[in-house]
Amino acid sequence: MSHADRQQRTIDAVIFDLDGVVTRTARLHAAAWKRLFDDYLAQRAAQRGEPFQPFDADEDYRRFVDGKPRYEGVRSFLESRGIELPWGAPGDPPDRETVCGLGNAKNALFQELLAQGGVEVFDGAVGFIRALKENGREVALVSSSKNTAAVLASAGLADLFEVRVDGVEAARLGLRGKPHPDTFLEAARRLGVEPARAAVVEDAIAGVAAGRAGNFGLVIGVVRSGDGTGLRAGGADLVVGNLTELGDGTALRARPRLDAAALPNALDRAAEIRARLDGKRPAVFLDYDGTLTPIVDRPELAVLSEDMRAIVRGLAERCPVAIVSGRDRADVERLVGLDGLVYAGSHGFDIAGPGGLRKEHERAAAFLPALDRAEERLRREVAGIDGALVERKKFAIAVHYRLVADDQVARVESAVAAIAAEITDLRRTAAKKVFALRPRVDWDKGRAVLWLLTALGLDREDVLPLYLGDDDTDEDAFAALKGRGLGILVTEADHPTAADYLLANTEEVGRFLGELVAILGDPTR
Numbered sequence: 001m002s003h004a005d006r007q008q009r010t011i012d013a014v015i016f017d018l019d020g021v022v023t024r025t026a027r028l029h030a031a032a033w034k035r036l037f038d039d040y041l042a043q044r045a046a047q048r049g050e051p052f053q054p055f056d057a058d059e060d061y062r063r064f065v066d067g068k069p070r071y072e073g074v075r076s077f078l079e080s081r082g083i084e085l086p087w088g089a090p091g092d093p094p095d096r097e098t099v100c101g102l103g104n105a106k107n108a109l110f111q112e113l114l115a116q117g118g119v120e121v122f123d124g125a126v127g128f129i130r131a132l133k134e135n136g137r138e139v140a141l142v143s144s145s146k147n148t149a150a151v152l153a154s155a156g157l158a159d160l161f162e163v164r165v166d167g168v169e170a171a172r173l174g175l176r177g178k179p180h181p182d183t184f185l186e187a188a189r190r191l192g193v194e195p196a197r198a199a200v201v202e203d204a205i206a207g208v209a210a211g212r213a214g215n216f217g218l219v220i221g222v223v224r225s226g227d228g229t230g231l232r233a234g235g236a237d238l239v240v241g242n243l244t245e246l247g248d249g250t251a252l253r254a255r256p257r258l259d260a261a262a263l264p265n266a267l268d269r270a271a272e273i274r275a276r277l278d279g280k281r282p283a284v285f286l287d288y289d290g291t292l293t294p295i296v297d298r299p300e301l302a303v304l305s306e307d308m309r310a311i312v313r314g315l316a317e318r319c320p321v322a323i324v325s326g327r328d329r330a331d332v333e334r335l336v337g338l339d340g341l342v343y344a345g346s347h348g349f350d351i352a353g354p355g356g357l358r359k360e361h362e363r364a365a366a367f368l369p370a371l372d373r374a375e376e377r378l379r380r381e382v383a384g385i386d387g388a389l390v391e392r393k394k395f396a397i398a399v400h401y402r403l404v405a406d407d408q409v410a411r412v413e414s415a416v417a418a419i420a421a422e423i424t425d426l427r428r429t430a431a432k433k434v435f436a437l438r439p440r441v442d443w444d445k446g447r448a449v450l451w452l453l454t455a456l457g458l459d460r461e462d463v464l465p466l467y468l469g470d471d472d473t474d475e476d477a478f479a480a481l482k483g484r485g486l487g488i489l490v491t492e493a494d495h496p497t498a499a500d501y502l503l504a505n506t507e508e509v510g511r512f513l514g515e516l517v518a519i520l521g522d523p524t525r
């Protein structure tokens, strides 16, 4: 398809977020979150004799809870305050001090407010949706809210959308929340429309990032206050204040997505990157395989060169550096062999660093029996397939097929698929000549990087996070940092990506990091 053709692609379907786009329940949500967290934080502060710092219904709401599934919102905000609570269970009563307990309390408060105040509707949005339908476009609704049906009914819009993927559906299907694209992709699938021919309409940064991560043809940001900079940086192709600005929607066209080959090489844009660093200090996140070492035939042969080790050491003397890998943490720590760095293994489920920094995802240990069972089955099932390698990490299992004959790869794939279908606590992912089984938890390299920024006190305006990675699992980190840091993809292939820059190979990674060391200068001065 030519560039011109891609420019001309029409939009056949539009998928809408609910809160803040179609209805104004964001205010009710923000008020419920504020009542919940203020009560909780005040109580906690009194118990500990600490000062009470209330929940900011604008800033905290936007940064930590807006657009996220309820329990993820609780966890994300508490994390920002350095509070770690047990996850608990969805049936926890509202007075139980767990993530689920607090989430349930927020929901009760929200329903109270819903009953008191009703729901405000954005008339422009409803008019736009009706015009789209009249013009033969498909529409769907995606919302993280488990109250979607109640909100639509209260707004008198129960019949507006035939296709809805809400929080209840997402939980039932095990779909990851925004900024992951899963719920939007499910809506597109139900509409029978390719994402490239569909638009996503969102008012939250996590939502526009999900649209970009899903490679939707057009991502429209709706800005209800402010200037839309955050939405644009998060991945919106265009930002409107009111959906009436889009007329009847028939003129909407898909925007060409950035393919890796269209990205500028980070080495060629040194001046631009230096300017982004002006007045800021970097925090550097590095993937291991394919980024610091070239891809080789077997995992144990991916040895770090002394040159690269010296560059990473030099960088760690000048700024925070974390290695974020799919490998087992102990394995990647041994391979890198440097002190003073943070190491995140098992795709971020297992983190350790200087000063006693330690985090095993709070739900990960519960998956160990499932991982043990899957490992045992996998070892048995691929034992007869020449070249297949099973690599166990603490919280994931990889099944490598780089050395498997082409006509045998399908056998490896179906063994992994069969086990994943049976052991539903695990989800199957794929990367470079490897299938993986990981805990079915909304956690990945992107979430780990965001957690690290907060835990290390780096979630600040004067810190520029840089993430370098080469693989699909690194796309989660690129998406998480979109608009907030720099994503640098290491590849010579062409595929859609959420990264901002490109480096061709590990040799270019070494040069880029070496230049960063030089920019940062003498660490003793």
Ligand SMILES: O=P(O)(O)OC[C@H]1O[C@H](O[C@H]2O[C@H](CO)[C@@H](O)[C@H](O)[C@H]2O)[C@H](O)[C@@H](O)[C@@H]1O
Pocket (backbone or CB within 6 Å): 287, 288, 289, 290, 291, 294, 295, 296, 297, 298, 299, 300, 302, 324, 325, 326, 327, 328, 391, 398, 400, 402, 431, 432, 433, 434, 471, 473
């Ligand atoms: O997140 P990373 O640090 O990039 O780790 C991703 C996977 O890397 C390793 O597998 C990959 O590299 C091997 C050595 O070059 C190669 O043989 C294999 O085909 C690649 O998939 C590692 O073995 C896995 O555990 C990591 O998940």
